[in-house]
Amino acid sequence: KLSDLITWAPGNDDINVSRVTLKQRPEWRRTKSADEQHKRDLRINVINDNFEEGASGSNDMELLVRGPDGQINKDGFNPFFADKFGVFQMAIYYKFDGWFINIESNLLGGERTARQLIQWLKYLTQEMHKNIQTFLINRYDSVTTAGQIKYQNILNDKNISFFNVCDGLFTNYWYDKNGPTFSAMAAGQRSRDVYTGIDTYGRGTYGEAIKHGKTSAGIFAPAWTFFEVSGDTFANDRLFWVGSPPGVVSKFLYGYSIGITRWINKSEMLKAMCLLDRRPGVADYVVPKCVPKSTSFYTNFSLGTGHQFFIEGKSMIGLQDWFNLSHQSISPNNLTFQLPRPNSLWWDYTFDTAYNGGTSLAINSSGQFILPFAKLPLYTLSLQFPLQTPLKLSITYLPKQTDLKLSPYIKIESNSINNSTQGQSFITSEGALVPDSANTVQIELVSDFGAVTSQSFTPTNTISRNNGWITSEFILTRSIFRDSSSSTLSGDVTIRNDLVIQELGISLYNLKNPTSHNITRQLLGYVGELSIIPQNTKPDINIEMVQNVEFERKMFDTPDLDELSDEVIFVWGIIRWNVTSTPNQESSTHTHINPNADLLDASVEKQLALTPAVTSLENTFAYYNIYVGISPSSLSTSPDLNELTFLGISDTTQFSICGYGVMKSEVDGLAIWIQGVYEIDGSGVDKTKWGMVWVDLKN
CATH class of the missing domain: 2.60.120.260 (Galactose-binding domain-like)
Structure with missing residues (x-):
């Protein structure tokens, strides 16, 4: 519920916002999921805000535009939740690229609440653009300016007021073949900010019409291959997105509406279906994006x-x-x-x-x-x-x-x-x-x-x-x-x-x-x-080690089985650690690698070369491997992997051990080892700088 957000602040307990759970994340790894999206150059890491779908009226929308205290400003709305969503709050903390606002319920205040919602969207968009120019606020074609759920399926006078104050509109998919053209005419120079919906189920969809209308496209229900098509899930998904090889019969049905048959009247589509040449996929119509520019x-x-x-x-x-x-x-x-x-x-x-x-x-x-x-x-x-x-x-x-x-x-x-x-x-x-x-x-x-x-x-x-x-x-x-x-x-x-x-x-x-x-x-x-x-021959920092490893919330128990109760003990607890570094003694004088080095003149390069290195530990390690050892040699400063048991991986500086069983008669304790893995090449593990904690099982 929206009310769960009132007390939220960066770093507090888990919350649930509109059916999307956002868990607490340690400070330096909280953006890991978003970073994985960014390195593929995915434009928006969005949260789909279904405040209350299909209801006759929504109290959440009144709370959204009027705030917890009900006080509104001169523009007729309260910015409390807009600030919570955007500026220096959730979007910044979780490193989102945008919000997708989907409100599919009638507004209790009707036209009045709709006007307040428009001002609220305008404020959220403007404030986010001040801080992140590339941030996107997109909205689904649902509520009209009258405050009612009436899907327009195009951009028109009943929803353009919302479109004018944010970055884009995702239309519903019940349009006819002229729908995208009408949307483009209404949007003017912003025609590409209209995302005309393509329904993968084939309900009332005219795919070719989007191309002719010159709007953008938005794919609705891409999980169709998982929920509705039997057989190998991965093969079905690949067939949808990539297409089939030549000569392979497609097992997909092209939707169940009469509208979709009008879309497949092109010669290449008929050839694919009737002559069994191949079934094209989404990739046939979308140019693959280049891997994001980088120095590695x-x-x-x-x-x-x-x-x-x-x-x-x-x-x-x-x-x-x-x-x-x-x-x-x-x-x-x-x-x-x-x-x-x-x-x-x-x-x-x-x-x-x-x-x-x-x-x-x-x-x-x-x-x-x-x-x-x-x-x-x-x-x-x-x-x-x-x-x-x-x-x-x-x-x-x-x-x-x-x-x-x-x-x-x-x-x-x-x-x-x-x-x-x-x-x-x-x-x-x-x-x-x-x-x-x-x-x-x-x-x-x-x-x-x-x-x-x-x-x-x-x-x-x-x-x-x-x-x-x-x-x-x-x-x-x-x-x-x-x-x-x-x-x-x-x-x-x-x-x-x-x-x-x-x-x-x-x-x-x-x-x-x-x-x-x-x-x-x-x-x-x-x-x-x-x-x-x-090849950086002189790194900017020396990684000291994974250190200050602690075992918290210890709990040891034995199984209920009589024959094992005296022999086996199960270990539960949380391992926490941190990482430190020291500047390389030579790093203050070595030349830093600059991706724009070709554009720098000699004087600037010389100045950069003499600038001391300042390196953050935020992304020193991509993740950590967690091991446990029970032999005496596992206590050495450089353990033998062959004598360790792999427990799992962690993206953060903590790891939960849940019921690891050992024979009490064989060990006095456990040596739990943390091994950091560098992000850049996956094999950059310094095996001489592990972190370890000893868990005593006898006392």
Whole structure:
């Protein structure tokens, strides 16, 4: 209820707002869920505010616009809850990008309350924009200016007053084929701020009409594939969003209204349905977004769920389902090769094995001849090649074919390369290189004229991991890429300063018979991690350790079973800890990596180089692994993982132990270990700086 918000303040107990529970979060990790959305460049992390749906009248709306004390200002409303939602309150604390306001009940005060609600929305929008210019306040097409629930299905004079004071309107889906055009006419220059609803059930929806009307689109009930379609949930969801491969019969029905049949009268849709070519998905009509710009990139392909939990290729909890969205990693945004097709390479997620997390990418072949090299695009990037710092390109994979090797490839673009008749605008300090080795990184150099030069480089380091996993690392420097068209009188060539990594994927090398990989469907290997990380040789801080580990709310009990009551003890409690750091002695004089370094002149760079580093610990660790040991060696400062039992993971600086059972006759106590994991590469664990607490079971 809305009244639950009256006493809410950042950091207090759990609350429930409009059927959406927002739990208390520790100060430095409270935005973890939102951060996971941001790194995928999802525009709005919204809360759907259904204050009271389908009721004849709502007291909550009176409370919303009049406040707890009932005092209204000169504009006719009370800003109490607007301030609570927005400015320096919930939206800031939980790091939201916007609010989606959905009021589906008649207003008790009718037109009067509607006028107050309009002023309330105006105030909330203006105040949020003052603090966060990109913040969005969107509203659902429900209550009219008369204070009644009458879905208009378009933007018109009955709801435009709400639209004029906020950032957008999500229309209901009962419009006719001219509805989006009417909405666009009413919105004028803001036509893209109207999100015309598309109902996945097919109720009264005209998808093509949105394109012609030039409004935006909003998808209603995207969980339809889960609730209404039988069979494999993941396969159904992928069929809806990505579509089917060629020649696969669609098992989806295109809705049940007559309106939807008018939408599928295009030739390609009829071909997909009648000639069994393929069923297009949402991705056929939406251009994939580029991975957000950054100075680095990392993914372990985790979906935030799994049937096992893996750390460095080792299953830690056996067959046990888990779910935690904060452990979701960046998924490939190049969907062209996600589905099996004749004579092609393709990828899919697998729950069978992973390197870190619950899932990895399975690389498959469908009758594809690898002669001797093939590539599989995964990500569209826009990553600036650093001016001073080398890049480390890394892949961790598990091969399933002895005569095949996997490695990364990148595509690098320069916007100012001169065209060449042979398409080769780069040379390397080592001379021309070709993909003649299995363990190489493939690089494509692309000019703005489309010229491509392919080169390969041998790995700097190859590491054997647990259970057959292999990590290959490649160090790339800007000096590798020289512009042969800009040579000086002395014969020197210019090092390019405008290089952008625009694509990242997987290379496959066939070491033996060129026709050995042409089976209808064959698993070639798994990819567990892929990263591009600047090589900072001198870190700004030294992580002291996970320290001040405490065991609180201890409780020990024994089972009711007579035969076990004298032998087994169960441990309950909460582990808490913190992290500290000290500035690196050399960090005050080393050059900081700046993503805009190419735009800085020498004087500014020199000034930055002399500026002491100030580093926050807020995101030092992405998460923590929790272990328990019972052997004497587990008390050492650097424990042996083989003698520890994995308990779980934590995104915060606390962890609950719920009934961990041990034999009383075998141990005097438990050594509980906390291990921090860095966010940037998932494997950056400093095994010499653990935190530990001893739980005495004898006293």
